[in-house]
Amino acid sequence: MKDFANDVEAMRWNGTFYKTILSTAETGGAMSIVDSLSPVNSGPPRHIHHAEDEVLMILTGRCLFWMEGEEFIRGPGEVAFIPRGKEHTFRVISDVPCRHLIILTPGGFEGFFADMAQGQFAIPADMPAVVESASRHNLTFTGPPLE
Template sequence: MKDTLLGPDAMEWLGVRYRTILSAKDTGGAISVTDSVSPSGSGPTRHIHHDANEIFVMLTGDSEFWLEGDRFTRGPGQTVFVPRGKEHTFRIVSDVPARHLVILTPGGFENFFSEMANGKFRIPEDMPKIEAIAARYKLTFTGPPLGLDDLETDQ
């Protein structure tokens, strides 16, 4: 993706571009906001944020979310609230990249994205290192990402 999409200070990890627009440092730890652009078909493995609520504000594209077994799709102008301690994931299902804001309360998780981008960690090759770093951010991985084979279809 082009640097102009999020600006020159954006970072990239596994094809996803991130730019912190409000850090925990800026808010006394209360909140962080990250602008994210994810390519079609991308999405993280299932995971749990043990200490943070997470809010997604969809700006472009469509994402299928999985939250504790429930599946639903959200697009531009829609939001998703994931309470702390709830297993979740998402996958971009539109043909175009999805841009969304990731808001976490309390803040601090934005530094995980930075560590992953700076370390150029790969999945699955670097999972032991990724999991060790994730533990510092009170994040655990619980299962695979959503894939094409597990999409529900209307056929």
């Protein structure tokens, strides 16, 4: 498994590592790809991406996804497609961390990860800062993480 802890280009926020491997600048805004490693039992609050379609390609581990009231599981070699405008979240349900590629079209949302890593903002303690960055990146939080 990739050693994110020793990768100087990897960002860490809330126990999750993020590394942009194809930037919005490199694609003229068309897309971006972020390599991510999420700890066991982790996952974001429910949210909506208003401007980007999101594909999560699972490399290791398994995730339970929730999208607009429907649940589904994805594991290594499988993908989850989240169309823009759909409320969603996920939680790592395996006993190993989940490494996945986050493919965004168009690109730009990866700037949210950079903001969070730079500020090391906590949810819910630092929600004003989190929400401010989210609004700049066309993201709205809509509810709690999966339990």
